Each structure stands twice: as C-alpha cells, then as structure tokens.
Amino acid sequence: MRLCTVSPSVALVLSLTLKVASLAMDSLCRGVFAGNSRELSIRSCFPSLFQAEQTHRSILLGLLLGTGRGPQPDSALIRQARAERWSQWSLRGGLETLPQALNTHLTSRGVSVLRGQPVCGLSLEAEGCWKVSLGDSNLEADHIISAIPASVLSKLLPAEAAPLARALSTITAVSVAVVNLQYRGGRLPVQGFGHLVPSSEDPGILGIVYDSVAFPEQDGSPPGLRVTVMLGGSWLRTLEARGSVLSQELFQKEAEKAAATQLGLKEPPSHCLVHLHKNCIPQYTLGHWQKLESATQFLAAQKLPLTLAGASYEGVAVNDCIESGRQAAARVLGTEPSS
Numbered sequence: 001m002r003l004c005t006v007s008p009s010v011a012l013v014l015s016l017t018l019k020v021a022s023l024a025m026d027s028l029c030r031g032v033f034a035g036n037s038r039e040l041s042i043r044s045c046f047p048s049l050f051q052a053e054q055t056h057r058s059i060l061l062g063l064l065l066g067t068g069r070g071p072q073p074d075s076a077l078i079r080q081a082r083a084e085r086w087s088q089w090s091l092r093g094g095l096e097t098l099p100q101a102l103n104t105h106l107t108s109r110g111v112s113v114l115r116g117q118p119v120c121g122l123s124l125e126a127e128g129c130w131k132v133s134l135g136d137s138n139l140e141a142d143h144i145i146s147a148i149p150a151s152v153l154s155k156l157l158p159a160e161a162a163p164l165a166r167a168l169s170t171i172t173a174v175s176v177a178v179v180n181l182q183y184r185g186g187r188l189p190v191q192g193f194g195h196l197v198p199s200s201e202d203p204g205i206l207g208i209v210y211d212s213v214a215f216p217e218q219d220g221s222p223p224g225l226r227v228t229v230m231l232g233g234s235w236l237r238t239l240e241a242r243g244s245v246l247s248q249e250l251f252q253k254e255a256e257k258a259a260a261t262q263l264g265l266k267e268p269p270s271h272c273l274v275h276l277h278k279n280c281i282p283q284y285t286l287g288h289w290q291k292l293e294s295a296t297q298f299l300a301a302q303k304l305p306l307t308l309a310g311a312s313y314e315g316v317a318v319n320d321c322i323e324s325g326r327q328a329a330a331r332v333l334g335t336e337p338s339s
Helices: 008-033 047-056 059-065 076-083 097-107 150-154 159-169 233-242 248-263 288-302 318-333
Strands: 121-124 130-133 138-141 144-146 173-183 194-196 205-209 225-231 271-282 306-308
Touching: 008 194, 008 205, 144 318, 150 159, 159 288, 173 233, 173 248, 205 248, 225 233, 225 248, 248 271, 288 306, 306 318
Parallel strands: 144 306
Antiparallel strands: 121 130, 130 138, 173 225, 173 271, 194 205, 205 225
C-alpha cells in the first residue's frame, strides 16, 4: 500500500486555486447565462474552453497554444474588428436599429414581414410543405427557419415531430432584469468593461456593465455616468416560485443598492430604466449537446423542411445569434457545406 502526503502549504495552494476557479466559473456562468455553474454544460456553454481542455488537458495551456479550430467567418467588418481589437460593439441608435435596418432592406425588395401575428401551430401537408396557422389565417411554406425559443417551438410542432418536440421542450430559459442607471457627476472607482458577481457574494446581482467606459459618446448632454445592473439567477427564480410581485421598484432598489455598495455611487441616479426580460436566456444544461445531436438526426432522418436557429442552440450572445441566422440561411440555400 502506497501513501502520498501533501504538505500544509501545498494543500493550501490547491484549496485556494480550486476556490478561485470555482468563483471564476460561477461568475462567468452567471454573467453570460444568468445560470448555475453546477447545472450548465461547459461543453455547450463555452466550447472553446472545453476544446482547449480536450486538446491540451489544460484550459490555460489550450487557450495559449490554440485549439486548432476550423476556418472562421471572414468579412471586411470582421477584419476591422480584429485589427482594432474590438471587445464589444454597439450602434449609434441602439441595437434596435439593426432589425429596423433589416426590415427596411427586406421590404424594399418585396419581402412580406408579418407583425403581431403569432404562430398558433404547424402541420405538414401531403406534398411535404408546411401549413402555418396564424389564428384567423394560414400560410404555406416550403421550408421554415425557426428562431423562436426551442420550448415555444416544441408546442407548435405536429404529432409527426413528437420526438423532436420532446427534445426541444427540455431546453428551458431564465429571466433577467436589466436596470440602466445614469448619475450626474458620478465617477467610477475603476475602469473597464464591468464586473461580475459570484453567487456567494450576492445571489441577486449578476454583474454591472460600465457603459460610459465603452461608449462615452452615448452619455448625453450634459454627460452623465451610465451603468447597467443585471439581476437574475436563483434569487429571481425564488421570487418567481413564491409568486412575489416582480415590480420595477424592487429591481430599481436592488440595482441602486448594488451600485452604491460595489461602486460607491451613493447619490440617487438622475435617470433609471427598468426592464424585466422573461425567459430570455436559454440554459445549456448538462447533456445539451446530446439534445442538439438528437434533433439534428431526427430532422435529417425524417427529411423535415425545418432549420433551427437562434439563441436556444449554440450561443446566446448577439454575435452568436447573427452567425446562427447566417448559417441557417446558407444551409437552406445550399451556399455552404452543412458542417
């Protein structure tokens, strides 16, 4: 029998390393997915970290040496972003100008965009096309690209797609409250993108973004310090389970308290906007990649004219959703390999 002893100093270093890693991953999962790191799949949520560990048996070493990823998308804008080392981006009129511009571009080319007409159901016709029920009217479609949440799509699918519906129904989502605060004459104690908050420190606050650091040109006139406080996680789920009133006053109070204690912004804000986004961030829990594999295999085997896109599958960030839509369109049009 062989025994191995570890000195107290080594044990302390190992303990501290594990604690730091745990706090970092907990904060990262909360900041990106507003989720619980113990429930999320690292393979699905952070594929680059997973691939780095698989390739080099070390996340840090893998990130330093590279993971050997395949060809990446390329364009003039992508090259500019890489050359200027963008860490984030925005639009002068806000991100809503992106779908507005898309709508203008499409309608000017004769594309019909139906608004305020939610889909009530999908059924397959004998000739293989879709019948899309809009309540008081129907549409026929040769192919559907679905970018709605997976759980919502699961309730619309016909009986023939029951296995697919079961897989999609298990991809759940969490709610997040976003509070925008502006302070006249306020100053940040540090500079940067923002900070994330581990659940052990504050179960309600996910993190705070320092908007004025990244985009000072949007501070208004006269300028004021802008920060965005994100609330959610287990705290919000607990409130929802209790049937508590999720009021704007509650979220504003918690956000102002976080800005005061974490950033020293103790004066009342000059402006405040509160939005509660219900079920807005899909949760890639353990086994998520297997659900996607099952869905892909079913679609291929049944030759269903349906393509899945959006935040429910392979990335919840805006960039991920844009790329998901591009890939979905390319697959339908046959302009690039399906892999």
